[in-house]
Amino acid sequence: MTDAVADEPAEAGAVAVYKRIFKEVLDKRPSGMRLRLAHAMGKNRSFVSQISNPAYPVPIPVQHLNTIFDVCHFPPQAKAAFLRAYARAHPRRISRLTEGPHERTLTLHLPDLGSGKRNAQLDALLQEFARRLIAIMQEKE
Structure with missing residues (x-):
């Protein structure tokens, strides 16, 4: 087995790790949080369901991370664990989280x-x- 083939499941697994953390945080929030998050991101509720489901390999776009953290009120430990897992899954994307203009959400x-x-x-x-x-x-x- 080549290294590239061996790495594919690991990459998919790395995405599932941070999605599980995200799902756990979402599941502890009041009903309606997925819809509130979808509105804050300018997306529909099914997008939030897709990016929060560890079974789907679709990654969470980096530009939505700060909105997710703000709207879902990520606990500090969960946020740190999420960011570590996200950095393992997407080492090139994580630097974009601190670059450029930052956004905030107003409800x-x-x-x-x-x-x-x-x-x-x-x-x-x-x-x-x-x-x-x-x-x-x-x-x-």
Whole structure:
């Protein structure tokens, strides 16, 4: 057996290790956390289910890690274990976690407008407003 073939299951196993930690944290959170996390990442709930399931080899994109830590309120020990496992699985990606601009999540409580379409329009409007405002604030003169 070649080393490359021997390493493939180890890589898949490394992804499963950090996903198990993520799943354990999620399972201890109140119901609705997956949906709240999906909204914070701009994704749908099935994406969160996929990236939190150790049976799926799909890695968690590094750009979502800080959002996951913030929204799910990772305990310090779980976060440290997660980051160690993530670094083993993706040694080149982990450096991107500390590079570049950092984001934070803000949760707004809005009225239900009585229509899924109107609620989605309001959500899209506020997200676009935030993106444009940040772009203006980050412009260099």
